[in-house]
Amino acid sequence: MKVKILSIIGISTFAVAMMLNFNINWRTNTLSDLALASIEALAEGETGAEFTEATCCIACWDNHNCSGCDGSTHGYAHRAN
Numbered sequence: 001m002k003v004k005i006l007s008i009i010g011i012s013t014f015a016v017a018m019m020l021n022f023n024i025n026w027r028t029n030t031l032s033d034l035a036l037a038s039i040e041a042l043a044e045g046e047t048g049a050e051f052t053e054a055t056c057c058i059a060c061w062d063n064h065n066c067s068g069c070d071g072s073t074h075g076y077a078h079r080a081n
Contacts, residue, residue, distance in 0.1 A: 056080050 055068035057077035
């Protein structure tokens, strides 16, 4: 009986410690400046005039492929006329 009670107390203590550790890490987890810069760079890129000028393709929401004047094939883009 004592072994059963001690094992329940041990498992409960371990579970509480794990939950506290998870909670502390979850609240203090922030993105670095490099990660935020990468996200921003990915978010702006391929729908503007720079993309069209560099590739001769226009970005679109349809699943088309465009063979750009830069020698690459771009998905979700069509050829600019």
